[in-house]
Structure formats: C-alpha cells, structure tokens
Amino acid sequence: xxxxxxxxxxxxxxxxxxxxxxxxxxxxxxxxxxxxxxxxxxxxxxxxxxxxxxxxxxxxxxxxxxxxxxxxxxxxxxxxxxxxxxxxxxxxxxxxxxxxxxxxxxxxxxxxxxxxxxxxxxxxxxxxxxxxxxxxxxxxxxxxxxxxxxxxxxxxxxxxxxxxxxxxxxxxxxxxxxxxxxxxxxxxxxxxxxxxxxxxxxxxxxxxxxxxxxxxx
Amino acid sequence: xxxxxxxxxxxxxxxxxxxxxxxxxxxxxxxxxxxxxxxxxxxxxxxxxxxxxxxxxxxxxxxxxxxxxxxxxxxxxxxxxxxxxxxxxxxxxxxxxxxxxxxxxxxxxxxxxxxxxxxxxxxxxxxxxxxxxxxxxx
Numbered sequence: 001x002x003x004x005x006x007x008x009x010x011x012x013x014x015x016x017x018x019x020x021x022x023x024x025x026x027x028x029x030x031x032x033x034x035x036x037x038x039x040x041x042x043x044x045x046x047x048x049x050x051x052x053x054x055x056x057x058x059x060x061x062x063x064x065x066x067x068x069x070x071x072x073x074x075x076x077x078x079x080x081x082x083x084x085x086x087x088x089x090x091x092x093x094x095x096x097x098x099x100x101x102x103x104x105x106x107x108x109x110x111x112x113x114x115x116x117x118x119x120x121x122x123x124x125x126x127x128x129x130x131x132x133x134x135x136x137x138x139x140x141x142x143x144x145x146x147x148x149x150x151x152x153x154x155x156x157x158x159x160x161x162x163x164x165x166x167x168x169x170x171x172x173x174x175x176x177x178x179x180x181x182x183x184x185x186x187x188x189x190x191x192x193x194x195x196x197x198x199x200x201x202x203x204x205x206x207x208x209x210x211x212x213x214x215x216x217x
Numbered sequence: 218x219x220x221x222x223x224x225x226x227x228x229x230x231x232x233x234x235x236x237x238x239x240x241x242x243x244x245x246x247x248x249x250x251x252x253x254x255x256x257x258x259x260x261x262x263x264x265x266x267x268x269x270x271x272x273x274x275x276x277x278x279x280x281x282x283x284x285x286x287x288x289x290x291x292x293x294x295x296x297x298x299x300x301x302x303x304x305x306x307x308x309x310x311x312x313x314x315x316x317x318x319x320x321x322x323x324x325x326x327x328x329x330x331x332x333x334x335x336x337x338x339x340x341x342x343x344x345x346x347x348x349x350x351x352x353x354x355x
Contacts, residue, residue, distance in 0.1 A: 022221070023281060030284045037291040038298075045299050049306045067244065074240050082233040085274045092223050194276075201274045208266045211240075212259040216247040 010189040022191055029195045033202055040206055043158045047213060050150050061151035062214060064129060064141060066120060070215035073116050074207065080109030081204040084197050087176075094187045096180065103177045103193075106200070110170045117163055124152070131156045155214055162210060165203045172196045222279040232273045239266050 008018065015021035051058045087102035128136030135149035142148045176193055179185050185193055243262040251258065272278040277285045334340050 026280070026284060027287075030287045034287055034291040037288075037295060041291075041295040041298055044295070045302050048299055049302060052303065052307060067247075071240070071244055075237065078233060078236045078240065081236075081270065081274055082229060085229055086226075089224065089226065089229065092221065198275050201270050204274075205267050205270050208270065209260075209263050212243055212247070212263050216243065217255045217259045 008188065018188075025191050025195060026198075029198050033198065036202055040158075040161070043154070043161065044209075047154050047158070050154060054146055054150065057145045057147060058151055059217070060141065060145045061148045062217065064137075064148075065155075065215050066123075067215050069116055069120050070211050073113055074211045076109050076113050076116070077204050077207050080106045080113070081201055083109065084173075084200045088190065088193050088197050091180070091185060091190045091193060092187055096183070096186070099185075099193075100177065100180050103173055103180060107170060107173045107177065110166055110173065113166055114163060114170075117159070117166075158210060159214070162203065162206055165206075169196070169200050169203055172199065222276075224273070224276075224279070228273065232269050235269060236266055 011018055011021060015024065083102045083105040087099045087106065090096075090099035090102055124130065127139075128134075129152050130136070130149075131153035132149055135152060137148075173196065176185070176196055179192065239262055243259055246258055246262075247255070271288065277288065
C-alpha cells in the first residue's frame with residue numbers, strides 16, 4: 001500500500017482510525033442482527049402459541065415433511081457456514097485465491113439449499129399441503145388432525161422468510177466474489193466479508209431452530 | 218490492535234465437526250419417544266448448536282463484549298415476547314368460567330324451532346282442542 005498506515009485509502013474521513021471504523025461497522029451489523037432476531041421472533045411466537053393450542057396436530061403434521069430433505073439442507077447450510085468462515089480466515093492470512101474459492105463454494109451450497117427447498121415446496125404444492133384456505137390435502141395421515149392448514153401456514157411463512165434470507169445472502173456473496181476477485185478486499189480491509197459472514201451465520205443459526213421445530217418434533 | 222484475532226483453522230474444523238455430530242444426534246434421538254421431553258431435548262441440542270455458531274463462527278467469543286451483549290439482549294426481548302404472549306393465549310379459557318365449566322352441559326336453546334308440548338308434539342298456538350286425544354296414547 002502506498003499510503004502510510006495512519007490513513008489507508010479504505011479509511012473514511014469521519015472515522016478516527018481503521019480499528020474504529022471496523023468496530024463501528026461491526027456494532028451496526030449486530031444492531032441489524034438484533035432486528036433480525038426480533039423479526040423471526042414474531043414468527044417463533046406464532047409457532048409457540050399455535051403449538052400450545054394444537055399440540056397433537058403439530059405432532060401429526062410434522063410427519064408430512066420429508067426429514068431426509070430437511071437433514072440434507074441442514075448439512076448443506078452448516079457446510080456453507082464453514083466455507084464462509086474459512087473465506088474470512090483465508091483473506092486474513094493474505095490467501096486471496098483460497099478465500100475466493102471458499103466464497104464460490106458458499107455460493108454453490110446456498111444454491112443447493114434453495115434447490116432442495118424448491119423440491120420440497122413443489123411436492124407440497126402438488127398434493128395441496130398449503131397455507132390457510134389453499135390447503136386441500138385430505139390424506140389418511142391428516143384425517144384425525146385438527147386444522148393442519150395452520151401448521152402449513154406457519155411452515156411456509158417461516159421457511160419462506162428464511163429462504164428469502166438465503167437468496168439475499170447469495171446476492172451479497174456474489175458481490176463478495178466480485179470484490180475479492182477484483183482485489184478490493186484484502187488482509188487489511190475485509191470488513192464487508194466479515195459482516196456478510198455474520199449475516200450468513202445468522203441464516204444458519206435460524207435454520208438450526210427451524211429444522212427440529214418443523215421436521216423432528 | 219490493528220491486527221484482528223485470527224482463529225486457528227483447527228478450531229473451525231472442530232466446531233463444524235461438532236455441529237454435524239449434534240445434527241446426527243438430534244435426528245437419531247427424534248426416532249425415540251420421550252413424551253414431553255422430546256421438545257426439551259430437541260431445543261436443548263439446537264441451542265447448544267446455536268451457541269457454537271454464535272461464539273465461534275460469528276466470532277463473538279473474541280469480539281468486543283458489547284456485540285455479545287446486544288445479541289443476548291435480542292434473545293431476552295424474544296423471551297419476554299414469548300412469555301407475555303403465552304400468559305394471554307394460555308389462559309383464555311379461564312376468563313369466562315361458564316365457558317370452561319358449563320353449568321349444565323345438556324342445556325340448549327330451541328328458540329328458532331316450533332313450540333312443542335312435553336311429548337314433543339307440535340303445539341297449535343291458537344287452537345285449544347288439538348291435544349284432547351293425548352291420553353289415549355298411554
């Protein structure tokens with residue numbers, strides 16, 4: 001870098017130094033994560049309330065979901081979290097190429113997650129396991145269930161909002177791939193990669209709860 | 218502290234391995250029925266996994282503690298949200314005792330049906346002689 005260490009070109013003028021800029025960005029990111037937790041929190045509350053009202057129906061309706069696809073998606077998402085954290089680890093140690101490779105892997109795993117989700121959704125659309133008034137599935141498994149459409153309303157809104165986050169994350173990771181390949185991100189300045197990494201791990205963290213809530217119990 | 222903390226590669230791999238193992242455990246356990254413990258076990262494993270992700274992958278363990286504080290605060294407010302909502306939705310049946318415990322479960326109202334006598338025969342509201350022969354049925 002041609003600049004002296006006190007004012008590198010990525011340091012914005014309103015920050016005192018590089019550390020302050022980094023810590024400020026991180027605090028802002030965590031404020032955003034807080035709002036995300038509360039956004040999903042409202043839906044978790046809906047889950048808890050309706051589960052307390054219809055405990056038998058929830059136990060019966062979760063058998064309609066494909067545990068294998070859910071498990072595969074869990075493994076895909078944890079692996080993508082690992083590749084994301086390794087991308088940050090690589091760029092911290094000036095391994096640009098490895099970092100780029102890890103970002104591309106993360107992107108592909110995210111794509112795979114949405115692909116599996118698409119297979120699950122399309123099956124549910126086919127048999128009519130849909131939210132609210134669109135629900136039309138009348139198989140023998142649901143004959144004794146009280147209001148299974150409520151389960152699918154909550155399933156679709158929660159996994160749908162989560163899927164939207166995965167799609168947004170893919171867009172952000174695509175931009176990271178571009179910025180890293182161009183050399184805009186390096187071992188001295190990788191703040192966007194760290195922040196998008198935190199966002200991506202939050203997506204993983206929420207799925208860690210969604211998987212048992214919908215597929216297992 | 219111009220150089221940020223660099224976590225050893227081994228740490229990340231161990232954490233990812235632990236996450237895979239815990240996923241396998243939670244799926245395996247779900248094939249057994251522990252009754253009401255099912256939810257507690259599943260949520261316990263999920264919370265342990267989430268803690269690993271937050272502390273290691275999200276770097277909260279090495280970060281300035283204000284970030285950890287903020288994250289825990291969001292979870293505390295989520296706890297308040299759930300608790301106070303359940304205090305409402307969990308006890309709605311008890312607000313009106315006659316709904317929870319009806320005084321006479323067989324009580325019913327037939328105000329839209331035609332009037333009948335004690336034997337279930339329709340009553341002609343204008344005539345007085347329609348039931349003269351009733352005694353013959355017994």
